[in-house]
Amino acid sequence: MPRRQEREGRDQHGGAHRYTWRRGTTPRPSQEPPAEPAADAAPPQEPVDSVVHTALYRDGVRVAAPETLTDTYRQLHEHPRTVAWIGLARPTEAELKSLAAEFDLHELAVEDALEAHQRPKLERYGETLFVVLRAARYLDASEEVDFGELHVFVGADFVITVRHGAAPDLSAVRRRMEASPELLGLGPEAILYAILDAVVDGYAPVVDGVQNDIDEIETEVFSGAPEVSRRIYELSREMVEFQRATRPLVGMLHALMAGFAKYGTDEELQSYLRDVADHVTHTSERVDGFRQALTDILTVNSTLVTQQQNAEMRALAEAGFEQNEEIKKISSWAAILFAPTLVGTIYGMNFENMPELGWGFGYPFAIGLMGVVCVSLYFVFKRRDWL
Numbered sequence: 001m002p003r004r005q006e007r008e009g010r011d012q013h014g015g016a017h018r019y020t021w022r023r024g025t026t027p028r029p030s031q032e033p034p035a036e037p038a039a040d041a042a043p044p045q046e047p048v049d050s051v052v053h054t055a056l057y058r059d060g061v062r063v064a065a066p067e068t069l070t071d072t073y074r075q076l077h078e079h080p081r082t083v084a085w086i087g088l089a090r091p092t093e094a095e096l097k098s099l100a101a102e103f104d105l106h107e108l109a110v111e112d113a114l115e116a117h118q119r120p121k122l123e124r125y126g127e128t129l130f131v132v133l134r135a136a137r138y139l140d141a142s143e144e145v146d147f148g149e150l151h152v153f154v155g156a157d158f159v160i161t162v163r164h165g166a167a168p169d170l171s172a173v174r175r176r177m178e179a180s181p182e183l184l185g186l187g188p189e190a191i192l193y194a195i196l197d198a199v200v201d202g203y204a205p206v207v208d209g210v211q212n213d214i215d216e217i218e219t220e221v222f223s224g225a226p227e228v229s230r231r232i233y234e235l236s237r238e239m240v241e242f243q244r245a246t247r248p249l250v251g252m253l254h255a256l257m258a259g260f261a262k263y264g265t266d267e268e269l270q271s272y273l274r275d276v277a278d279h280v281t282h283t284s285e286r287v288d289g290f291r292q293a294l295t296d297i298l299t300v301n302s303t304l305v306t307q308q309q310n311a312e313m314r315a316l317a318e319a320g321f322e323q324n325e326e327i328k329k330i331s332s333w334a335a336i337l338f339a340p341t342l343v344g345t346i347y348g349m350n351f352e353n354m355p356e357l358g359w360g361f362g363y364p365f366a367i368g369l370m371g372v373v374c375v376s377l378y379f380v381f382k383r384r385d386w387l
Helices: 069-078 093-103 107-115 170-178 188-201 203-223 228-258 267-347 362-383
Strands: 006-010 016-020 051-058 061-064 083-089 121-125 128-139 144-154 158-164
Touching: 051 069, 051 170, 069 083, 069 093, 083 170, 083 188, 093 107, 093 158, 107 121, 107 128, 107 144, 121 228, 128 188, 128 203, 128 228, 144 188, 144 203, 144 228, 158 188, 170 188, 188 203, 188 267, 203 228, 203 267, 228 267, 267 362
Parallel strands: 083 158
Antiparallel strands: 006 016, 051 061, 051 083, 121 128, 128 144, 144 158
């Protein structure tokens, strides 16, 4: 049975009565007739580039599909007991102010939706629920995780989605809901469930892609790929962003479930939301495991890099030691050969007044002296392990 926006109230005499909160029963400030424009004034131009899709639903069936926000407001007044689903992508400030005036949106929530870059959260401003979600998609070409941001305003008779980024694909969510009139007939909360379910389901391909990346990184680490450290670092940063997207969502869904009884949520819808909460918890645990695995892989990679550097330093040291040994040998033989060369050079200068030129044993003595010096130097270097 579709959920109606009926509430219990009490009149000033204490008697209980029921009233229906629908557009037109209690005029909002923005519903006052607009002032007549001046005759020479140009008609206001409404920016429509940001309006992705708008539709009005009654009992789960689409009754209108306005093209502009102005048409949406008008037809929403003309069709009571309907729910408006307005989808925007990177709206302008004028569009958000128009929506805020029409649906009594809180200025802080409007400011968050306009500026984006918000953390996932769930806040209630009066009768309006404001939800911020971080969607994700895996890009196969670049092997990266792309994050988008979605802001959802949920009221008694409206749902406004403000999308910053390519994910998620809300057109698929709309088609799914329109194909299930009974579910769509449960009201704005059912639309919120479908959006939450789409965002959470979008995490599954990301988890699979990241798992493949981690498997590839493990192979690269043990194969000694030079760029693996950079890839580990980049994927670790993406996992931090993924944690920021999934971890708060667990608490948000539990907060929604805590309000089931207070806000009279349909039992079937309660089951659907609990299922989404289970999926989010599972995804959050997987992401936590990925981050821990990347930390361990980075530690192993650092150890392997250190071992490789130590092996290279050891090889350089061994090469230096071998070079030093060769230098010792060359220096030793150079010194041994230097002695006879020195004697022969001196006596080869052919001066008349050189000593011992007329000595008969001079030549054998010089040869013997050179041999003794060479043999002595050989044994000295041999004892010092230079040879």
